[in-house]
Amino acid sequence: xxxxxxxxxxxxxxxxxxxxxxxxxxxxxxxxxxxxxxxxxxxxxxxxxxxxxxxxxxxxxxxxxxxxxxxxxxxxxxxxxxxxxxxxxxxxxxxxxxxxxxxxxxxxxxxxxxxxxxxxxxxxxxxxxxxxxxxxxxxxxxxxxxxxxxxxxxxxxxxxxxxxxxxxxxxxxxxxxxxxxxxxxxxxxxxxxxxxxxxxxxxxxxxxxxxxxxxxxxxxxxxxxxxxxxxxxxxxxxxxxxxxxxxxxxxxxxxxxxxxxxxxxxxxxxxxxxxxxxxxxxxxxxxxxxxxxxxxxxxxxxxxxxxxxxxxxxxxxxxxxxxxxxxxxxxxxxxx
Amino acid sequence: xxxxxxxxxxxxxxxxxxxxxxxxxxxxxxxxxxxxxxxxxxxxxxxxxxxxxxxxxxxxxxxxxxxxxxxxxxxxxxxxxxxxxxxxxxxxxxxxxxxxxxxxxxxxxxxxxxxxxxxxxxxxxxxxxxxxxxxxxxxxxxxxxxxxxxxxxxxxxxxxxxxxxxxxxxxxxxxxxxxxxxxxxxxxxxxxxxxxxxxxxxxxxxxxxxxxxxxxxxxxxxxxxxxxxxxxxxxxxxxxxxxxxxxxxxxxxxxxxxxxxxxxxxxxxxxxxxxxxxxxxxxxxxxxxxxxxxxxxxxxxxxxxxxxxxxxxxxxxxxxxxxxxxxxxxxxxxxxxxxxxxxxxxxxxxxxxxxxxxxxxxxxxxxxxxxxxxxxxxxxxxxxxxxxxxxxxxxxxxxxxxxxxxxxxxxxxxxxxxxxxxxxxxxxxxxxxxxxxxxxxxxxxxxxxxxxxxxxxxxxxxxxxxxxxxxxxxxxxxxxxxxxxxxxxxxxxxxxxxxxxxxxxxxxxxxxxxxxxxxx
Numbered sequence: 001x002x003x004x005x006x007x008x009x010x011x012x013x014x015x016x017x018x019x020x021x022x023x024x025x026x027x028x029x030x031x032x033x034x035x036x037x038x039x040x041x042x043x044x045x046x047x048x049x050x051x052x053x054x055x056x057x058x059x060x061x062x063x064x065x066x067x068x069x070x071x072x073x074x075x076x077x078x079x080x081x082x083x084x085x086x087x088x089x090x091x092x093x094x095x096x097x098x099x100x101x102x103x104x105x106x107x108x109x110x111x112x113x114x115x116x117x118x119x120x121x122x123x124x125x126x127x128x129x130x131x132x133x134x135x136x137x138x139x140x141x142x143x144x145x146x147x148x149x150x151x152x153x154x155x156x157x158x159x160x161x162x163x164x165x166x167x168x169x170x171x172x173x174x175x176x177x178x179x180x181x182x183x184x185x186x187x188x189x190x191x192x193x194x195x196x197x198x199x200x201x202x203x204x205x206x207x208x209x210x211x212x213x214x215x216x217x218x219x220x221x222x223x224x225x226x227x228x229x230x231x232x233x234x235x236x237x238x239x240x241x242x243x244x245x246x247x248x249x250x251x252x253x254x255x256x257x258x259x260x261x262x263x264x265x266x267x268x269x270x271x272x273x274x275x276x277x278x279x280x281x282x283x284x285x286x287x288x289x290x291x292x293x294x295x296x297x298x299x300x301x302x303x304x305x306x307x308x309x310x311x312x313x314x315x316x317x318x319x320x321x322x323x324x325x326x327x328x329x330x331x332x333x334x335x336x
Numbered sequence: 337x338x339x340x341x342x343x344x345x346x347x348x349x350x351x352x353x354x355x356x357x358x359x360x361x362x363x364x365x366x367x368x369x370x371x372x373x374x375x376x377x378x379x380x381x382x383x384x385x386x387x388x389x390x391x392x393x394x395x396x397x398x399x400x401x402x403x404x405x406x407x408x409x410x411x412x413x414x415x416x417x418x419x420x421x422x423x424x425x426x427x428x429x430x431x432x433x434x435x436x437x438x439x440x441x442x443x444x445x446x447x448x449x450x451x452x453x454x455x456x457x458x459x460x461x462x463x464x465x466x467x468x469x470x471x472x473x474x475x476x477x478x479x480x481x482x483x484x485x486x487x488x489x490x491x492x493x494x495x496x497x498x499x500x501x502x503x504x505x506x507x508x509x510x511x512x513x514x515x516x517x518x519x520x521x522x523x524x525x526x527x528x529x530x531x532x533x534x535x536x537x538x539x540x541x542x543x544x545x546x547x548x549x550x551x552x553x554x555x556x557x558x559x560x561x562x563x564x565x566x567x568x569x570x571x572x573x574x575x576x577x578x579x580x581x582x583x584x585x586x587x588x589x590x591x592x593x594x595x596x597x598x599x600x601x602x603x604x605x606x607x608x609x610x611x612x613x614x615x616x617x618x619x620x621x622x623x624x625x626x627x628x629x630x631x632x633x634x635x636x637x638x639x640x641x642x643x644x645x646x647x648x649x650x651x652x653x654x655x656x657x658x659x660x661x662x663x664x665x666x667x668x669x670x671x672x673x674x675x676x677x678x679x680x681x682x683x684x685x686x687x688x689x690x691x692x693x694x695x696x697x698x699x700x701x702x703x704x705x706x707x708x709x710x711x712x713x714x715x716x717x718x719x720x721x722x723x724x725x726x727x728x729x730x731x732x733x734x735x736x737x738x739x740x741x742x743x744x745x746x747x748x749x750x751x752x753x754x755x756x757x758x759x760x761x762x763x764x765x766x767x768x769x770x771x772x773x774x775x776x777x778x779x780x781x782x783x784x785x786x787x788x789x790x791x792x793x794x795x796x797x798x799x800x801x802x803x804x805x806x807x808x809x810x811x812x813x814x815x816x817x818x819x820x821x822x823x824x825x826x827x828x829x830x831x832x833x834x835x836x837x838x839x840x841x842x843x844x845x846x847x848x849x850x851x852x853x854x855x856x
Contacts, residue, residue, distance in 0.1 A: 014721070016679055199699045201691045204684060211679035218639050218668060218675065219689050220661035278679030 017281040020272020024287035035298030055293035056186035062267030064237030072277025073128040080139035082257025085242020087143040090152040090252025114235025118228025152252035171247030210277030339366040347396035356382030371540030371547030376758040379553030419491025419499040427475035434471040480507040505785040509628040597778035598747040602647035609802040615778040665745040669752040672732035689743040737768035747778040
């Protein structure tokens, strides 16, 4: 017997988190148009290209944090791991290491931090806020020490101009089919992790842990393994962003990635990822990162003060979380 | 003359457009223990809320300790000093027993807490109960019975003259229930009254002087507990259930002798010491933990969260390992609240434990579509498209048990499956479990009290102090103590109910939402 189906539009919006993601996209369009009307250069192809490139960092880092928010956890070490990734790869490159090998070593170091976070939160059951606060300082400390408490020289100087340029082109300055590579890298990362979250067993386990951890345990889900995987994803994303920042600056900056963990939370929650766990789509994170960057870009272009930019973004984050809480409370009331 | 503690006079109470209590009348005298037997859940939660707080009434009057505290013309939303002890803890886990009893009390004014003084003050109360309990113990470390006693003492210390006990037998073992009854009688002798809520008449009649039968938010009848079960309860919807049990019981064949689906051999872990049992495919075994110590340990072992200290836990002949976890399905008590993922869709919930059988279930849409097409007629077309939190209790139970059915485990472990369920739900759970058994899945019911579990059981294993105390086969159920639910059923297996005397033999009809009521 053919089962009777809901109409496709209702079905689309019935996907948990889709409503919030669509709201974020709508907000993005409104914000973009408003800024565009005020400053026509916002619509220029050059600006659009730059906008996409700049939002890539927030998108990738947001993906990592979204994985954790969905499990009901958080990763405060993200920004420091970004810095560590940038410093390790840059230091190695300035010492003549092949960029690929340097990136691999940086990746390993980042994944170790992810694994430690997973062990502390999943196995030792430390509160994620405290556990990742510890690794945040540790990773930043490693970033400082790796080059003797100073920024690195230009990466092109150590590995030769060609390799340095190739690295910078691949991650930041180069274009493919007219689009900056940075954005393409972000899109690839997005597609991989979107697939992982929505089409695999691990993805369902991530949602299940955030939704009802006890039921997940009783259904044979290893909370430790799943939490660790989420932290590894987050560490991987931080690693990629570290490489992007390294390519952008052409050197390793000890302060790279500072506050990025918070930008990541903001990208997620603006896009409807629930900080209470269990709900959200990476599509929302995409919209959230875009909203964030469009705001920054637009406020810059109309000449708003940096302070005002921060206030506007802060208000939007609080509003997004408030919306999530109110919607959840409303749903619970309706059910009662 | 007897002093009246509580009188609820013709209460009609509505919440969000639904009539929860309808011409509800109940009175309790000082020092009286009154049973309340809800046939269905309508109005039970509202009654408790209304006892605790003076909420706006549609009609009626509430008197507590001789004073009119709430009436339909004016409700001041104040709280009544009435204690309610539920199956879930009402204590602050990280505070000691003494802190919970004294500090978390209305009217406690001291600013500096002197632990020794509190402990000394608590001592006579604990001595009165005859229960050995340290005032310094943290609430988190208390097992069910000491926790219940702590809450009881807390209510007494707080000056509550009426204490509501919500289904104590669902958390307190049979062995401790007798101690609780002694304590209740002691306090009743001191003038404290109790409203003892129980799903089973047999349980209530052991302690109560009379029992009020509650149906669809009203008191259908108040009976002296000297009456026997069938004459008083059969008219209230239980008959259909009883007949169903009896019919099934007669038709039920014994499970064939095959290799056990679950076998515990000399199992040792924390409170479990040398536990031996086996369950065959398609067999239903009830494990009753007489002192409520091992259930948590057993669930931890069976769900694979912990490993045994010694002995063997074999499922389908193999030791339970991480890759075989789907061979065991654990259904927690009150699964509608504990076993679902509210943020996942219905289909995701349904297929959650299917991935070991159909690896592509999350990647491809075909497996889910096939499950949907197969099960939609059974579960309901519209139901599948609903968000999980909008499902009714019945639909949630269907979802949890159908998920287990799809999982096809060797054994389904049901933890207190009938806890808090009304007659209609019990019938449904019964049928859902039958469905598992029909598919050859072994069912192990973990219980503290027997409730309705016996009606389905092939064997009963009673565990005391972490080891098997006695094993009863179905023929031996009649030799269980008289207070056991359904005891009459097993003592007189051929006894028939008088169906002619029953006004409605169908299942209990719930009160319709927004049902028009007489205006006061």
